[in-house]
Amino acid sequence: DKLDEEKHMKTLYAVIGNPIGHSMSPVMHNDLFSLYHIDASYLPFQVQEDDLQTAVKGLKALGVGGFNLTVPYKSKIIPFLDEVDELAASIGAVNTVVNDGGKLIGYNTDGVGFLRGLNVLMSSLKGKNVLIIGAGGAARAIYFTLAKENPQVIDITNRTITKAESLIEACPYPISSNAYSLDAAEKNLALYDVIIQTTLIGMSPKAFEQPLTLNGMKPGTIVCDIIYNPLETQFLQKARQNGGKTQNGIEMFVFQGALAFEKWTGIFPDVERMRETIFTQLGGQHVNR
Ligand code: ATR
Numbered sequence: 001d002k003l004d005e006e007k008h009m010k011t012l013y014a015v016i017g018n019p020i021g022h023s024m025s026p027v028m029h030n031d032l033f034s035l036y037h038i039d040a041s042y043l044p045f046q047v048q049e050d051d052l053q054t055a056v057k058g059l060k061a062l063g064v065g066g067f068n069l070t071v072p073y074k075s076k077i078i079p080f081l082d083e084v085d086e087l088a089a090s091i092g093a094v095n096t097v098v099n100d101g102g103k104l105i106g107y108n109t110d111g112v113g114f115l116r117g118l119n120v121l122m123s124s125l126k127g128k129n130v131l132i133i134g135a136g137g138a139a140r141a142i143y144f145t146l147a148k149e150n151p152q153v154i155d156i157t158n159r160t161i162t163k164a165e166s167l168i169e170a171c172p173y174p175i176s177s178n179a180y181s182l183d184a185a186e187k188n189l190a191l192y193d194v195i196i197q198t199t200l201i202g203m204s205p206k207a208f209e210q211p212l213t214l215n216g217m218k219p220g221t222i223v224c225d226i227i228y229n230p231l232e233t234q235f236l237q238k239a240r241q242n243g244g245k246t247q248n249g250i251e252m253f254v255f256q257g258a259l260a261f262e263k264w265t266g267i268f269p270d271v272e273r274m275r276e277t278i279f280t281q282l283g284g285q286h287v288n289r
Helices: 002-007 025-035 049-061 086-091 110-121 137-147 161-170 182-187 234-241 250-265 271-281
Strands: 011-017 040-046 066-069 096-100 103-107 129-133 153-157 194-197 222-225 245-247
Touching (some): 011 025, 011 049, 025 040, 025 250, 025 271, 066 250, 086 110, 096 250, 110 245, 110 250, 129 137, 129 182, 137 153, 137 161, 153 161, 153 182, 194 234, 222 234, 234 245, 250 271
Parallel strands (some): 011 040, 011 066, 129 153, 129 194, 194 222, 222 245
Antiparallel strands (some): 066 096, 096 103
């Protein structure tokens, strides 16, 4: 009968972006669905901006289990959702949508994904001094999420200092923060326990650039770059040579995916397996883990 038919229907999951061809999410999630014997498929869709609302309506009509958003739709999706959770609303970006019985609910797992990755190196941020480099969308998700973890300070440095100032003003959680120019931050790197690089500098075509030099950092500083291709940016290489404990963007990517998977299925997946899936996809390099 009809109920039985529904029970045996494969569930669709998706990622929407433009471009979308290089997304590693489909392989990562499909591997997990098969590992946990969940009858579902995760597909990438390249959607034009003018078609975003139609695409979302279509996915809803098709009974999608949920979907991810990537560049350039994390903010643009919001008007087309039925509900947005508090953290995602404050960040102003949604990367994960859950179809809850016909209601599309938006979440942001990027910031918490970064935090969970950082927790692999450092169990608590309480009392720590943190520097974020960059003031774009990724910085915003990370900043608002870390602000809730009771660090001593989270400073922001950016090429355009006014953008760092606006970000600090926009933070809805109580946190002590200052905005610095890249030059000023460079001179005070020894103040920080954690330095987080969130700009595109270090990725092709800027693979041989870095947003600031790390000469002044103290050994033992945790230095993260959210870029994962290349696995080790110039910035991370310098950090490692200066005695830093480094982490690339694989951790954030894997944990944002793990948190999305958990929202969809109730299962927090095997992140070590997810790392392996990603390394295999990136060509089997095992650099700087
Ligand atoms: P994302 O959503 O990935 O964070 P974004 O919102 O476009 O991307 O933000 C890009 C970040 O990279 C910004 O902090 C930007 O600095 P500006 O605010 O001054 O634009 C930074 N960025 C990009 N190109 C840069 C460059 N050549 N030098 C320094 N910073 C750069």
